Every structure is written in C-alpha cells, then in structure tokens.
Amino acid sequence: MSEVKKQGPNMAPGPRGPRGGGPGFRSVEKPKDIKKTLRRLLNYMKDYRLQLVIVFVALILSSLAGVAGTYFLKPIINGLVAFVGQDSPDLSGFIRTLLIMGIIYAVGAAATFLYNRLMLNVSTGTMRKIRVDMFRHMQSLPIKYYDTHTHGELMSRFTNDTDTLREILSRGLPHLVTSAVTLIGVFVMMLVISPLLTALIVIMLFIMLYAVRKIGGKSASFFIRQQRDLGEVNGYIEEMIVGQKVVKVFSREEKIIEDFEKLNEKLRKSGSGAHTFAGILMPIMANLSYVNYALTASIGAAMAISGYLDIGSIASFLQYTRTFSRPITEMSQQFNTLLAALAGAERIFEMMDAPPEVDEGSVTLVNAEIATDGTISESDRKTGKWAWKRVKPDGSVSYVRLRGDVRFENVVFGYEESKTVLNNVSFYAKPGQKIALVGSTGAGKTTITNLINRFYDVQSGRILYDGIDVREIKKDDLRRSLAMVLQDTHLFTGTVRDNIRYGRLDATDEEVERAAKIANADFFISHLPQGYDTMLTGDGANLSQGQRQLLAIARAAVADPPVLILDEATSSIDTRTEALIQSGMDKLMEGKTVFVIAHRLSTVRNADAIMVIENGEIIERGDHDFLIEQRGKYYQLYTGMFELE
Ligand SMILES: Nc1ncnc2c1ncn2[C@@H]1O[C@H](COP(=O)(O)OP(=O)(O)OP(=O)(O)O)[C@@H](O)[C@H]1O
Ligand SMILES: [Mg+2]
Known part of the structure; x- marks a missing residue:
C-alpha cells in the first residue's frame, strides 16, 4: 500500500484506469523487479538510442529554459524600477535583456516540441516491436499455456498493459525528467536569490507533504477499494454480455439487474469515499500554497523595505514559489502510473518468457x-x-x-501430473484403417487425438507413427501430415473460400470446391448470398452449427493428408447429410488412416475397428458385429441410446 500513499492530491487513477475488469484486472500493484524490467524496456528502445539522447538533451533544455526564463523577471523588473522618474531612459540594456529572455523561451518551446515529437516516434515504434514480439511468442506457446491462462488475461496484456506502457513511455517518463530537472533548477535559483526565503518555502513544503500523507493515506484505502469494486462491476458486465442468451433463456434479467445494482452501490460508496478525501485535500493544498505565497510575499516585502533584497528578486522568487510545488505533485502522481505501467510491462515480459513449445524433433x-x-x-x-x-x-x-501407421504403446498421460487421464493405453491403427473411438463423456477420446499431434506429450510409453516416435518428428511436419477436425469448430474472419483454404493455402479454387463437395458443404454454400465469397465474421456467427462443422470437414478434406482425425465432426449434422458425407469421405479416405470419434452408431459401425474407452483405458476392441456379439460396454452404450435395426 505504500506506493498509494505517495500519491498527490489528484487521486484519479493513472491516465489509463483499469478497464475490462475480469481476470486481467488488478488493483494498484508494485512491479516485482523494477531494475530488471526497466533494463528490458531500455533494451527494446535501443534502436532509438540517438533519438533518446536528443530527447534527454531537449528535456533538460526545455526545463532549464523555463527556470532561466523566470529568473529574467528580476533584471526586467529592476530595470523598470530604475526607469521610474527618468525622462529619457536608456532602453538598450533593457531591450537586450528582453531579447535574451525571448530567445530562452523560444529555445525552450523548440526543445519541448522536439522531445514530444521524438518521444512519440520512440514510444510507438517500441510498442510496435513489443506487440510483434508478444504475438510471435504467443504463436509458439504450447496448448498447455492456454489451459492455464484465460482469454481475458491474455487479451488484457495486449490491450491494457501495452496501452499503459505506451502512455508512460510517450508522456510519463519525459514528465518525470522535466519535473526533476525543474525542481532542482528552481531550488538552486531560489537559493541563489534568497537562502532565507528558501528555508521558509522548504518548511511550508514539509507541512504540505504531511497533509498529503495524512489525508492521502486515508483516501488510499478507499481508492484501492474503488478500483476493486470497479473491477467487479466491469467483470459482471462482461460476463452478462457473453451470457446474454442464457440469461434470457432462464428469464434472469430482473435478478441480474438487482445484483448489478448491489455492485454498483458498492462502487458508489467507495468512489465517494475516495473522492471525499481527495476533495478535502485539493482545497487544503490550494489554500496552503496561497498562505505560502502570501507569507513569502510579506516577508519578501519586509526584506525589500529593509534593503536586503531588490524588488526584481522578490518577483522572480514568488514566481519560483509557484513552480516549486507543481513538479512535486506531478512527480508523485506520475510515480503511481509509472509503477502500474512497469507492473504491466512485467506481465508482458512474463508472457514472453513463458517457455515456448519445445521441438526437439529432427525427422x-x-x-x-x-x-x-x-x-x-x-x-x-x-x-x-x-x-x-x-x-x-x-x-x-x-x-x-509415410503411410499413416499409428501405434500407442503403454501410453500414460494426464493434463496435470498427478491426475492420470489415459492409463496404459495401447492400440494400433494400420495404414488405411478406419478406427472409431467411442466411450462416455470425459472418457479420454479427445485426449488420445491430442497426443497424436502432440498438443501434449505422453508421460510414459510412446506413440509410433510409421515406426517413428512422434517426439522425434518435427512438430510442424507431424501436424502437416495429419488433418484434424476439432471438437469445436473455429472459423476465421474471411470468405467461405478462405476458410476452407485454411487447410492448405496453395489449394486452387477447384480443389476448394471439390473438398466442399466431399464434405457435402457445397449445397448450403451455393445458397449463401455470395456463395464461396460470402464473408464470415465473428467465428461464423451467421452460420448454423452444422454448417460450421461441414466447413471444418471441407477444410480437412482440402488438406488431404494421409491421416485424418475427426473429433465428433458430425455431431450437429442431420443423419441424411451425415450419410452423404460418409460416402464422400469414403472416397477421400481411401488409403488413409482415419480416427473418428463419435457418439452416433451410424458413423462408427463401418469402422475397421472400434475401441471403447472408459476411464482412460481401452476396455473393448473389435468391429461392430463382434462388439455387439460380446454384449459388453459397446452393446450397452448403443442399445441404450439408439434402437438397433
Ligand atoms: N485441457 C485440459 N486440462 C485438464 N483436464 C482436461 C483437459 N481437457 C480434458 N481434461 C480432462 O480429461 C478427461 C478426458 O477428457 P476428453 O476431452 O479426452 O474426453 P472425451 O472422451 O473427449 O469426452 P467428450 O465425449 O465429452 O468429448 C476429462 O476428465 C477432462 O476433465
Ligand atoms: Mg472430446
């Protein structure tokens, strides 16, 4: 909490307050290793080394120009005072002073423009580089990483965290430097003008800081609470937007409005608490600084009357008094945002440091x-x-x-080390065979296919592909040799044609259409407004579940690899269409090894071998007729669900 206390009178969250709530949300937090994070950030900026040096010089110039400009009040006012009562004063010295002052301010303005412009360049360029690196790294992460990190969490690294970081790079850091330089410059100049008055200012400053700590500290606890409540409100909204359909299905509108109102009221309370104290602090600070100003002016006047100081010195000193407290409050505000940004940068780097999918394969x-x-x-x-x-x-x-011979030998696997999902599984699929995996929900069917293409690696035992351990095969090449229709279909923004071609990027239009015919998707595609050129958006929200599956099958068909894995590929497709796909697929599947996971009897009954999985073990194996004869689990599963002819 200590970093919150350092906050200045303005208790608003940094330039980017927490947005999105949800899992990515965190209240004010401290970066773990500031030095290391800064070093890495600087490393990202090293291409801009020259520009950064210029920025640094320009920053110093700009702040010193401000400090020096104020000092010129002294000779100017003193000059004016000297002119009083003269008939034809000599203006040349006075004009020269004015000119110098003008030049100093002009240099300051030019330097300010320059560093702003350059920093914009540096910050956007750096952020581009960081984003590209993040995205690239994301593509190399193993599936396991996505199991343990939510979408919201990953998204917020790309949005919130990069945003705060850009803000801090383009504005926060330069501000911090100018504030520090101005503070030192002003302090030195005040000392030069009058050590006595400076001592007075320093005492007043301590009183002000004490007030900030006292009141700010109280405010801080409310402030943290406010951020947390805001996160809850945002998270709730997010969840209800996503779950709108379920809310409507169960008519829960009233209930969720009620819940939302409760959360909202909590936010109102903490928000008003935070701002009440902040509201008290602001006028106190303002008044203290007026008192400060008046005191300095009175004492200064007394000193002037008694001849200790000239009027000009007092004028510039008073001006310095006003500029002195500003960098302090600014720095304390920036400091918090800086910490938040560094914490965000750490989250970004943490993702970049997540170990990529290892690929020790050389085949x-x-x-x-x-x-x-x-x-x-x-x-x-x-x-x-x-x-x-x-x-x-x-x-x-x-x-x-490459023939498509797949063998499992005593495979043991669990998503978590301690919880075994597949227990000593052994089976073989000869080239060209159609193997069906059946079993109840959660039995481990999808898991088996996840191991073949190495989304995950086995804990013990091995998987042989044409006699080669899959761990020896380069992952890209392994995955290129198998096409998979996943249990949940994902379509990308693009045309229907693009989406099918995703299976093999160099497929011609004819090949795409042929694949669609095999998958029996051709019929519905031709009825879409622009046929194959119809745009799909939002994961194909404008298609039915079954149509999406047909596209996924077409995608696998166009890839045309020797091994095909269909995970519940036809679960949302009507029986007649499914029969049509079957005949199309049978053509496509000739000479291919196919794994089908299905709950439907019709899909699996013509398989060469059916394996019944139960609790991660193969409990039965054989063709349809054999298993029915056995009257075992397979018989139960299907007589329970379907009427046999
Ligand atoms: N990513 C994961 N992380 C942890 N556990 C998982 C993960 N995916 C699946 N499991 C667990 O592994 C077990 C087997 O899941 P699997 O997806 O292989 O079942 P399935 O046979 O395909 O079921 P369904 O017929 O419902 O598709 C389940 O108990 C499930 O809870
Ligand atoms: Mg499954």
Whole structure:
C-alpha cells in the first residue's frame, strides 16, 4: 500500500484506469523487479538510442529554459524600477535583456516540441516491436499455456498493459525528467536569490507533504477499494454480455439487474469515499500554497523595505514559489502510473518468457519418389507421395515412407501430473484403417487425438507413427501430415473460400470446391448470398452449427493428408447429410488412416475397428458385429441410446 500513499492530491487513477475488469484486472500493484524490467524496456528502445539522447538533451533544455526564463523577471523588473522618474531612459540594456529572455523561451518551446515529437516516434515504434514480439511468442506457446491462462488475461496484456506502457513511455517518463530537472533548477535559483526565503518555502513544503500523507493515506484505502469494486462491476458486465442468451433463456434479467445494482452501490460508496478525501485535500493544498505565497510575499516585502533584497528578486522568487510545488505533485502522481505501467510491462515480459513449445524433433516430411523396387528418393516437386526423412549423426540420410501407421504403446498421460487421464493405453491403427473411438463423456477420446499431434506429450510409453516416435518428428511436419477436425469448430474472419483454404493455402479454387463437395458443404454454400465469397465474421456467427462443422470437414478434406482425425465432426449434422458425407469421405479416405470419434452408431459401425474407452483405458476392441456379439460396454452404450435395426 505504500506506493498509494505517495500519491498527490489528484487521486484519479493513472491516465489509463483499469478497464475490462475480469481476470486481467488488478488493483494498484508494485512491479516485482523494477531494475530488471526497466533494463528490458531500455533494451527494446535501443534502436532509438540517438533519438533518446536528443530527447534527454531537449528535456533538460526545455526545463532549464523555463527556470532561466523566470529568473529574467528580476533584471526586467529592476530595470523598470530604475526607469521610474527618468525622462529619457536608456532602453538598450533593457531591450537586450528582453531579447535574451525571448530567445530562452523560444529555445525552450523548440526543445519541448522536439522531445514530444521524438518521444512519440520512440514510444510507438517500441510498442510496435513489443506487440510483434508478444504475438510471435504467443504463436509458439504450447496448448498447455492456454489451459492455464484465460482469454481475458491474455487479451488484457495486449490491450491494457501495452496501452499503459505506451502512455508512460510517450508522456510519463519525459514528465518525470522535466519535473526533476525543474525542481532542482528552481531550488538552486531560489537559493541563489534568497537562502532565507528558501528555508521558509522548504518548511511550508514539509507541512504540505504531511497533509498529503495524512489525508492521502486515508483516501488510499478507499481508492484501492474503488478500483476493486470497479473491477467487479466491469467483470459482471462482461460476463452478462457473453451470457446474454442464457440469461434470457432462464428469464434472469430482473435478478441480474438487482445484483448489478448491489455492485454498483458498492462502487458508489467507495468512489465517494475516495473522492471525499481527495476533495478535502485539493482545497487544503490550494489554500496552503496561497498562505505560502502570501507569507513569502510579506516577508519578501519586509526584506525589500529593509534593503536586503531588490524588488526584481522578490518577483522572480514568488514566481519560483509557484513552480516549486507543481513538479512535486506531478512527480508523485506520475510515480503511481509509472509503477502500474512497469507492473504491466512485467506481465508482458512474463508472457514472453513463458517457455515456448519445445521441438526437439529432427525427422522431417519430404516429397518422395518411389521407384519400382521400393527405394525412396527425395523430390523437389509435388509427387503426391511423402516420406519421413531422418538425417543420422554421421550425415547419412534414410527415408521411411509415410503411410499413416499409428501405434500407442503403454501410453500414460494426464493434463496435470498427478491426475492420470489415459492409463496404459495401447492400440494400433494400420495404414488405411478406419478406427472409431467411442466411450462416455470425459472418457479420454479427445485426449488420445491430442497426443497424436502432440498438443501434449505422453508421460510414459510412446506413440509410433510409421515406426517413428512422434517426439522425434518435427512438430510442424507431424501436424502437416495429419488433418484434424476439432471438437469445436473455429472459423476465421474471411470468405467461405478462405476458410476452407485454411487447410492448405496453395489449394486452387477447384480443389476448394471439390473438398466442399466431399464434405457435402457445397449445397448450403451455393445458397449463401455470395456463395464461396460470402464473408464470415465473428467465428461464423451467421452460420448454423452444422454448417460450421461441414466447413471444418471441407477444410480437412482440402488438406488431404494421409491421416485424418475427426473429433465428433458430425455431431450437429442431420443423419441424411451425415450419410452423404460418409460416402464422400469414403472416397477421400481411401488409403488413409482415419480416427473418428463419435457418439452416433451410424458413423462408427463401418469402422475397421472400434475401441471403447472408459476411464482412460481401452476396455473393448473389435468391429461392430463382434462388439455387439460380446454384449459388453459397446452393446450397452448403443442399445441404450439408439434402437438397433
Ligand atoms: N485441457 C485440459 N486440462 C485438464 N483436464 C482436461 C483437459 N481437457 C480434458 N481434461 C480432462 O480429461 C478427461 C478426458 O477428457 P476428453 O476431452 O479426452 O474426453 P472425451 O472422451 O473427449 O469426452 P467428450 O465425449 O465429452 O468429448 C476429462 O476428465 C477432462 O476433465
Ligand atoms: Mg472430446
């Protein structure tokens, strides 16, 4: 809480108060390691080294110009006083002083313009670099990272945290420097003019600071409470916007308005508490500074009358008195924002430091030419055939044909070390086989597919792909060799065509349309306003769930890899369309290894092998007829859910 107490009379949150609430929200907080964070920030700014040096010089110039300009009040007023009673005063010296003063102010103004302009450059450029690095790093993070960090939290690093940081870079830091230089400059000049009056000012200053601490401290606790309440209100709004449909389904409008009013009232109380004290502080400070001014003026006048000081000195001293307290209050305000910004920077760097997905794999996927005797050679052109290329330590190269043979050997896995989800799972899928995974919700079906493409790594046991441990295969190449239709479909902003082409970026329009036909998506696409060129926005909100799934299947179809994983791909599609997709897919799937996860009997009954997963273990394996005969779990699952013909 100590940093809050340092706050000046203006108790408003920094230039960017907390927004968005939710998980990203934090009340006033201290950065953990200021030095380290600053060093990293400076490192980001090192391309602008020259500009920063100029900025620094300009900052000093601009603040010193202000200090020096004020000093010129002294000779000018003294000159004017000297003119009193003269008939034809000699104005040349006076005009020269005026000119010098004018030049000093002009230099100050030019320096101010220069540093503002340059800092804008430096701050926007630095922020661009930081954002690009953040985004790039985000792409390298393992799926596990997203399991443990909410969207709101990650988003707020890209928005709130970068915003506060930019603000502090472009304005906060320069302000801090000018305030410090001005403070020192003014103090020195006051000492030069009158040590006695300076002592008086310093005493008054201590009294003012004492008042700030006393009243500000009280205010601070309310201030923290206000930020927390604001966060709650924002979080609540956010949640209710997202959950609007559920609210309406259960007619909870009245209830949530009531809850919202309670939160809002809490915010009103803490807000009014914070601002009452801030409101008391402001007039007290203002009055104290008037008292200060009056005292200085009276004592100064007395000194002038008794000949200790000239009028001009008193005039510039009074001017300094007014400028003295400003940098102090400004610095104390900026200090808080600076701390908040550094804490934000730390969150940004923390994300950048999150370990990226490790890829120790060295086996790559290459286009292959297969001679009649079965020997494999690498080819530059697209041959439609693929091979795994392994370079041995001695430099020799060996190729293994990509066929799509997947084997699990005693695989043990849990999302958290302590909680096993897959327990000693072993199975095989021969090239071209269609394997169905069935089992109750939460049994571990999706988990199995997550391991094949290495979203996660096994804890023990191994997964062989064409005889190669998947951990030895480069992740990009591994994932390129499998297409996956995920359990929840995601569509990107873009046309329908773009979205299908996401599966393989170099696919021609004809290939995209052929894939759509295979997925049986062609029919509904042709009925969209602009057909394949219809824009999809907001994750395809303008499509039905089933249509979204059809696009996802088309996307996998256009990728046309040797292994296909369909996770509940047809759960929202009507039975007739599904049968049509089946026939299309059967064509596509020829010679491919396919994993299908489905709850529907019709989807899995023609599979070569059906595996029943229960509590992370395979409890039955066989084809449909065999499993029905067994009268085991499979039989139960489906006779319970579907009527068998
Ligand atoms: N990202 C995750 N982090 C932690 N636990 C998870 C995660 N994903 C799944 N689990 C847990 O792992 C278990 C298996 O989940 P999985 O998604 O494999 O089930 P499923 O068989 O695909 O179920 P469904 O039929 O509902 O899709 C569940 O108990 C689930 O709670
Ligand atoms: Mg699942």
